Amino acid sequence: MPPRRRRRRKPWRRTRAYRLARTAVLAVVLVTVVVRCGEGHRERHPEAHSAAHSGAVGAPSAGSGARGGPGARSSPSPDPTPPTRPLPPSRATAVRIPDLGVDAPIVPVRLDAHRQLGTPPVDKPKLIGWYADGPTPGETGTAVAVGHRDTRTGPAVFAALGQLDPGDHVEARRADGRTAVYTVDRVRTFDKDHFPDKEVYGTSDRPELRVLTCGGLYRSKTGYTSNIVVFAHLTATRGP
Known part of the structure; x- marks a missing residue:
């Protein structure tokens, strides 16, 4: 009678127990990311040029002015909704995003000593910062x-x-009682190591808005x- 062949055991990585353990570990990692992300985060500032990627942070260009970003203009996005007439200056008081x-x-937020754009206080996560020098x-x-x-x-x-x-729509209320209504053109996620400063912060001949937060992996x-x-442009105004 021939000897009985021994049944080979599956490798650990192919067993159901291994798959369950791996799923549990991934779940813990994802929960950790969701809970801990965002603490003390600093956004890239609106006047940083490409030199910032090598450790040096650019200053505002000579032609940018107090109301602009870097000297180069951003490429306007296709806009099915036509723009409306610009408004005179009046500080922002609130932002509403109905959707x-x-x-x-x-x-208000400004650039710090390292020319990084400040963010709202971490202990007040429901506030929105508006770049006060733009x-x-x-x-x-x-x-x-x-x-x-x-x-x-x-x-x-x-x-x-x-x-x-x-x-x-993104609605920005003003101190004079009027509301600027921006229509979203596009939403993009950019890796911080390859952040397109000029595309995001370039000056424009029309009223535009960029809304930023952090994304990707933590x-x-x-x-x-x-x-x-978020890239958007002014399409309506409301109020007196």
């Missing part, structure tokens, strides 16, 4: 709004910013790997 259920007050809502030029995606305490004001679609030492950027 996301966002209605948040504004805090255009006000509805004014000609490229305005910039920034907010946290989340903090250690949970989701922040721009947790769902990446879900906006072309044609959605790393405990360096924060998010990317930025989510």
